[in-house]
Amino acid sequence: MDDQKHSTLDDIISQRKEKIENIRQLGINPYPYAYNISHYSKSIIQQFDSLENETVQIAGRLMAIRLMGKAAFANILDSQGKIQIYLNKTAIGEKNYELFRLLDIGDFIGISGKVIKTRTGEITIQAESLTLLSKNIRPLPIVKEKDGVAHDAFTDKEQRYRKRYLDLIVNPQVRDVFINRSKILQAIRRFFDMRDFLEVETPVLQPLYGGANARPFTTYHNTLDRTLYLRIADELYLKRLIIGGFDKVYEIAKNFRNEGMDRNHNPEFTAIEFYQAYVDYNYMMDLVEKLFQSVAQALEVETAEFSGHTIKLMEPFARKPMFTLFEEYLGENISDYDIDKLRLLAKEKGLEIGAKANYGQILDELFGEFIEPKLIQPTFVTDYPKAISPLAKTHRSGNPQIVERFELFIGGSEFANAFSELNDPVDQRERLEAQAKLRDLGDEEAQVLDEDFLQAVEIGMPPTGGVGVGIDRLVMLFTGQASIKDVLLFPAMRPESAHNPEQQ
RNA sequence: GGGUGCGUAGCUCAGCUGGUAGAGCAGUGCCCUUUUAAGGCAUUGGUCGAAGGUUCGAUUCCUUCCGCACUCACCA
Incomplete structure (x- = not known):
């Protein structure tokens, strides 16, 4: 079998472009124009009691896929948070399941389905239909989470600041x-x-x-x-x-x-x-x-x-005049000091003052050094x-x-x-x-x-x-x-x- | 601007005193219809930040440069 595919970044991107072609051959537009949303993830979880067994439509980004042969669980991230979805081949049909197998983490999908609780008690949407809303072709950082602890979190500050969209997707x-x-x-x-x-x-x-x-x-x-x-x-x-x-x-x-x-x-x-x-x-x-x-x-x-x-x-x-603070923190009333006495004080306290500094600048230096850091x-x-x-x-x-x-x-x-x-x-x-x-x-x-x-x-x-x-x-x-x-x-x-x- | 540290696969990280690199996740193929860091089997993937230097040989040592973080100085 020569089906093994390489996985450099370029390889992954070209694999995903091939998937887009395969999706088009199924007669599905990988970039459709709109999708009707009835609920967001968080509101479904909060209103579970009244929504149980009701049909909802949500849309978001696929963040995890747990595939089990002819069924799968996946996590969807929308603007309010994450929610689990469950799909199986019987419920969504052959063609939609074929589509699902061509999806990747990072794709946007729309799901219509019933709100249920799984065997382990997680609120889940049991998909009755699946709509691809936008295909991802560049892989996301993968963050896994257990008991609130993130594993392999996307933490590199430089990357987070340069690629803030990734930071926002992956770090709630x-x-x-x-x-x-x-x-x-x-x-x-x-x-x-x-x-x-x-x-x-x-x-x-x-x-x-x-x-x-x-x-x-x-x-x-x-x-x-x-x-x-x-x-x-x-x-x-x-x-x-x-x-x-x-x-x-x-x-x-x-x-x-x-x-x-x-x-x-x-x-x-x-x-x-x-x-x-x-x-x-x-x-x-x-x-x-x-x-x-x-x-x-x-x-x-x-x-x-x-x-x-x-x-x-x-x-x-608190409201305190600058001179009062000097008295509190340096123990000296300097309100009537002239520039020379101030300069001397700064020197005694080990502060380097430029030769051109005027009265106000010396006072400001003293303040910045000895008082400002203490104003908590x-x-x-x-x-x-x-x-x-x-x-x-x-x-x-x-x-x-x-x-x-x-x-x-x-x-x-x-x-x-x-x-x-x-x-x-x-x-x-x-x-x-x-x-x-x-x-x-x-x-x-x-x-x-x-x-x-x-x-x-x-x-x-x-x-x-x-x-x-x-x-x-x-x-x-x-x-x-x-x-x-x-x-x-x-x-x-x-x-x-x-x-x-x-x-x- | 000074000091310290870091930069290795898409992501998170190993790599001891120099012998051209490993893991987990992601990817790919197969199995699996209630899993949740799903699991099992197999497998691909790297100009080791850049450029010089030392050396038979550099991811590893040296120099310079680039970027980031922390810290000191300055500024909101």
């Missing part, structure tokens, strides 16, 4: 993460819509970029014959809308930053920014706290497991140095070095950044001019002076509170994922160029 817990991501986005939109915020869209392609300290992506518009930048933040456009008279606006959008990639950073990431007229950062703190809690409610959780800690989400978030439970840190906050209003206390700004920290990382927005046009111009000087001195992340934005502020901006929240990180918190790649369907990956040198 991955599907859940992205379902939860969608629920989180829905909850956020509902939260702002209920409070009469207007959802807006502002440019991704910008002649100038601003609103954050970051390096941009650069692109080029042929008709305009000029360089454009991909947005690094929504801030300056959303403020123009507050100036334009919308009192409450929000935007959920991709930002692009031409910086490093690691488990907390992807070159494109999603953020929400929201602005409200006539309120200050205290009001916004309340709003952020309510936002997090309403997301928790939408997911029906009160805590989150994140970076090895149980985060309590439903209790009031949700904590609003308030009142930041002015030098690192060019868009925030000077503190009402009168200390000219401090602005009204807060950041929310959870599990040692930043989740939100907010200001009482600077609306004094003269002050704002001076601050952006100071940033421009930093740029001239070589700080690539310093902000660009946006003349149109300054003119807008000169037209008059009401007192305004503004907040930015990183959505990917929020999803990491609520889904317990340690890497941003696990909450992005298609995370940025370096090209696999080794096998395709032409693509370079």
Whole structure:
């Protein structure tokens, strides 16, 4: 017998193409146009008592075949989960059984049949008819499972990220993460819509970029014959809308930053920014706290497991001025330190500080090193140095070095950044001019002076509170994922160029 | 960017101090009409990430490069 067939990947693919021809010769279209579904796997299992012996029609992907001569069990995966089907030659007929023998794991099929329980008690659909819905020609990773333990699971992270469709087919817990991501986005939109915020869209392609300290992506518009930048933040456009008279606006959008990639950073990431007229950062703190809690409610959780800690989400978030935290964690009241004393303190604590660092930057370094990692439970840190906050209003206390700004920290990382927005046009111009000087001195992340934005502020901006929240990180918190790649369907990956040198 | 580790069949993994590779699953053929990591018998399948080097001989040792993970630094 020369029926043995090789099984390299190419062999398997050509075998499956032959099967497609065989199926066509049976008079069956391997790629039909539609199929009527009456139920999904999960609803059949949940409603078994009322569905027993009823006829249902389901469709999904064949994930396992246990063939026994003239009968077979198989598992079907649909959008809700898996269910077992049972077929035998007598019930489905000669021709359909012949078709079944030409099927492979990975094919889509439709099954019409009775809901039964097998001898071992598994809810099963006893097929009365079988319809091929789409033939697979490239083999899937095979994952087997017993007692909830997956065997030979598809675990290679690189392959999972590069071929997310396989990851989603084969790893059900991955599907859940992205379902939860969608629920989180829905909850956020509902939260702002209920409070009469207007959802807006502002440019991704910008002649100038601003609103954050970051390096941009650069692109080029042929008709305009000029360089454009991909947005690094929504801030300056959303403020123009507050100036334009919308009192409450929000935007959920991709930002692009031409910086490093690691488990907390992807070159494109999603953020929400929201602005409200006539309120200050205290009001916004309340709003952020309510936002997090309403997301928790939408997911029906009160805590989150994140970076090895149980985060309590439903209790009031701590609120502490930066200087108070310094006193708590470093045992020193540094509120009236000048730059030299700060520099000395940093040195004593063994922290390397660049020679050009200003007062605010040294303070920020100290904070990032000694305090930030210790802020595990949700904590609003308030009142930041002015030098690192060019868009925030000077503190009402009168200390000219401090602005009204807060950041929310959870599990040692930043989740939100907010200001009482600077609306004094003269002050704002001076601050952006100071940033421009930093740029001239070589700080690539310093902000660009946006003349149109300054003119807008000169037209008059009401007192305004503004907040930015990183959505990917929020999803990491609520889904317990340690890497941003696990909450992005298609995370940025370096090209696999080794096998395709032409693509370079 | 630095450090550590990894890259072997479609998938999951072995491969000891160098002698051109093995298993399970998937595939193929046969048996099997309530199985469930179904089972039984047989069987195919690999430029061992890429390129150089050492060697009579490299999956194994060395160098460089590519990719991924972890980690430190930086950033949201």
